[in-house]
Amino acid sequence: MNKRQTSAQETRRKLVTAGLELIKEKGFDAINVEDITKKAGVAKGTFYTYFKRKEDIVLEISRVPFGEIAEELQKMEGLAITEKLSHYFHRFMECVESCGINVCRQWTRDVLDPNNVPDNKDGQKWKYDFEMLKGILEEAVSIGELKNDTPIELLTHIIISELYGMMTCWCMSDGKFEPLDWTDRFCKIQIDSIFKQYIRRINYADSKIK
Amino acid sequence: MNKRQTSAQETRRKLVTAGLELIKEKGFDAINVEDITKKAGVAKGTFYTYFKRKEDIVLEISRVPFGEIAEELQKMEGLAITEKLSHYFHRFMECVESCGINVCRQWTRDVLDPNNVPDNKDGQKWKYDFEMLKGILEEAVSIGELKNDTPIELLTHIIISELYGMMTCWCMSDGKFEPLDWTDRFCKIQIDSIFKQYIRRINYADSKIK
DNA sequence: TTGAGTCATTGACTTCTGGTCAACAATATA
DNA sequence: TATATTGTTGACCAGAAGTCAATGACTCAA
Numbered sequence: 001m002n003k004r005q006t007s008a009q010e011t012r013r014k015l016v017t018a019g020l021e022l023i024k025e026k027g028f029d030a031i032n033v034e035d036i037t038k039k040a041g042v043a044k045g046t047f048y049t050y051f052k053r054k055e056d057i058v059l060e061i062s063r064v065p066f067g068e069i070a071e072e073l074q075k076m077e078g079l080a081i082t083e084k085l086s087h088y089f090h091r092f093m094e095c096v097e098s099c100g101i102n103v104c105r106q107w108t109r110d111v112l113d114p115n116n117v118p119d120n121k122d123g124q125k126w127k128y129d130f131e132m133l134k135g136i137l138e139e140a141v142s143i144g145e146l147k148n149d150t151p152i153e154l155l156t157h158i159i160i161s162e163l164y165g166m167m168t169c170w171c172m173s174d175g176k177f178e179p180l181d182w183t184d185r186f187c188k189i190q191i192d193s194i195f196k197q198y199i200r201r202i203n204y205a206d207s208k209i210k
Numbered sequence: 211m212n213k214r215q216t217s218a219q220e221t222r223r224k225l226v227t228a229g230l231e232l233i234k235e236k237g238f239d240a241i242n243v244e245d246i247t248k249k250a251g252v253a254k255g256t257f258y259t260y261f262k263r264k265e266d267i268v269l270e271i272s273r274v275p276f277g278e279i280a281e282e283l284q285k286m287e288g289l290a291i292t293e294k295l296s297h298y299f300h301r302f303m304e305c306v307e308s309c310g311i312n313v314c315r316q317w318t319r320d321v322l323d324p325n326n327v328p329d330n331k332d333g334q335k336w337k338y339d340f341e342m343l344k345g346i347l348e349e350a351v352s353i354g355e356l357k358n359d360t361p362i363e364l365l366t367h368i369i370i371s372e373l374y375g376m377m378t379c380w381c382m383s384d385g386k387f388e389p390l391d392w393t394d395r396f397c398k399i400q401i402d403s404i405f406k407q408y409i410r411r412i413n414y415a416d417s418k419i420k
Numbered sequence: 421t422t423g424a425g426t427c428a429t430t431g432a433c434t435t436c437t438g439g440t441c442a443a444c445a446a447t448a449t450a
Numbered sequence: 451t452a453t454a455t456t457g458t459t460g461a462c463c464a465g466a467a468g469t470c471a472a473t474g475a476c477t478c479a480a
Contacts, residue, residue, distance in 0.1 A: 004476055008428065027324045032466055043430045048468065105322040111382050112315040114237040126382050157379055157387060158396055164382070165375020169367055172321050172336050172374070177367060186368055193403035214447055218457065242437055253459045255440080264438065 012050050014040040019057040020103070028058065028106040055113065058106045062125050065095040070132055081140040082191055085159065088133070089187040093179040096167050105171045108164065126160060133159050155194065162190055222260045224250040229267040230313070238268065238316040265323065268316045272335050275305040280342055291350040292401055298343070299373065299397040303389040306377050315381045318374060336370060343369050356405070365404065372400055 001009075018039035022031045033054050037044045051057050069091045076084050096104050111126045134156045140146040166187075170179055211219075228249035232241045243264050247254045261267050279301045286294050306314050321336045344366045350356040376397075380389055 002477070004427070007476095011428080029323070029325055033468085034466080044467095045430055045469080046428075049428065052468095054467070102324065105324065108378065109319045109322050112319050112378065113239065114312065114315065115239055124382075154387070157383065157392075160382075161375035161379035162372075163375075164378045165371035165373075168318065168322065168374045168378055169371035172334075172370075173367065177364070182367075189403055190400065193400065212448070214456070217447090221457080243439085244437080254438095255459055256457080258439065259457065262439095 011040075011042060011046065014042070015047060015050060016057060016060050020061050023058070023061070023102050023106060024100045025102075027102040028055075028109075053115075055106075055110050058103070058110055059125055061099070061103060062095075062107060065099065066125075066128065069095070073132070073136065081136060081145055084136055085133075085191050086187065088136075089163065089183050089191070090180070092163055093166065093183045096170065097179045101171050101175050104167050108168055108171065111164075126164065129163065130156060130160055158194055162187065221250075221252060221256065224252070225257060225260060226267060226270050230271050233268070233271070233312050233316060234310045235312075237312040238265075238319075263325075265316075265320050268313070268320055269335055271309065271313060272305075272317060275309065276335075276338065279305070283342070283346065291346060291355055292405060294346055295343075295369065295401050296397065298346075299401070300390070300393050302373055303376065303393045306380065307389045311381050311385050314377050318378055318381065321374075336374065339373065340366055340370055368404055372397070 015036060019036045022035055022039060033047050034044050036057070037047050047054075047057075051060070069088065072091065073084055073088060076087065107125055111124055134152060137146065137150070137152045137155060141148060141150055141152065166179070166182060170177065170182070225246060229246045232245055232249060243257050244254050246267070247257050257264075257267075261270070279298065282301065283294055283298060286297065317335055321334055344362060347356065347360070347362045347365060351358060351360055351362065376389070376392060380387065380392070
């Protein structure tokens with residue numbers, strides 16, 4: 001990587017960091033592009049070298065924490081799908097909590113923005129989540145953990161719906177309840193209920209999920 | 211009602227109708243206030259006689275259909291709570307479908323907008339839904355259908371989370387699946403699972419919810 | 421070493437739109 | 451009929467997103 005590339009990468013990083021801090025603190029709508037660039041120490045126009053729209057920086061913010069979850073799941077090979085999903089739910093809400101309400105609000109608002117049609121089809125946060133979960137289910141079917149007639153697309157939608165429902169509800173209620181408490185008390189029951197009819201594992205009764 | 215009041219009511223109605231049509235067709239962000247007022251046949255400034263912010267018209271749109279659901283539920287006195295909720299979920303998604311993706315998108319986006327702090331505390335759509343559901347649960351506890359230690363606030367949050375999760379997911383996937391199909395295949399299982407541990411009814415096993 | 425080409429950076433500028441407000445006109449009231 | 455009230459109007463303002471031509475630091479091949 002030459003000097004030019006290093007410097008460009010550094011500029012991008014500064015923008016993302018400045019953006020995250022400002023959105024966390026004041027909320028997406030309350031700040032403008034110039035606030036971000038000022039904090040990052042660059043000119044306004046530079047923002048548009050790295051992002052097409054003001055909104056695009058929000059997706060960037062989710063990339064790191066959610067990338068980590070994906071890695072963790074790959075290391076869980078062999079574990080029951082309910083355990084993987086339980087981990088996913090748990091970590092998802094952990095990220096939600098650490099990113100804060102303002103960032104999460106914007107993730108969901110952005111996903112619902114009809115103008116948000118990135119060139120890259122996977123550019124939307126929820127599509128990334130969707131593909132990741134679908135992969136887990138497909139693997140479970142392929143190793144015989146789930147029945148062959150499991151409606152993968154539908155189940156994936158259901159799980160995404162649970163996750164975004166929790167996140168949305170948490171934001172709506174202004175962070176009234178503890179996301180992790182929520183996950184513990186609720187998600188596991190739901191995961192159990194969603195999969196009961198499709199699961200094959202003999203040792204299911206011994207699963208950690210109750 | 212005198213002439214002035216009648217005419218004002220009519221102007222408001224024209225604005226809501228025009229707004230609904232335009233949002234349905236083009237989406238909230240793609241239209242501006244002048245588009246709405248032009249279609250309604252009034253001047254731009256008139257909009258702000260009736261609504262504080264452009265966003266406020268979206269809440270107005272949900273008032274009629276969701277008001278109807280509330281009325282229906284009041285007529286269901288005596289029925290099991292699972293049946294009431296099943297009806298609620300069903301009718302909720304019916305409204306979601308009939309209002310269309312663009313309107314639903316905006317409902318959720320609006321609920322997540324930190325600037326959306328109407329004077330009237332119940333001015334936010336989700337708070338209306340919340341109070342309505344909480345009322346149903348409270349009644350169920352008072353008549354002994356649910357145990358006294360039922361965590362009403364938490365369960366209400368969970369149900370709201372299910373509803374908004376479904377709606378959000380439907381919008382995200384661009385209306386890919388049938389909302390009512392979703393309700394039938396999924397919600398009933400979830401309702402069942404959410405309440406299982408709190409329900410008292412002897413005839414629960416005979417409940418229509420399976 | 422050099423100089424032509426590349427590309428990140430800049431910030432003034434354009435464009436758009438949400439929201440305001442003072443003047444006006446239609447209606448109510450005494 | 452005169453005065454008060456209140457819905458209506460549209461020019462205007464403010465603010466912010468996004469553009470673009472000029473700049474100059476850096477790259478690389480000769």
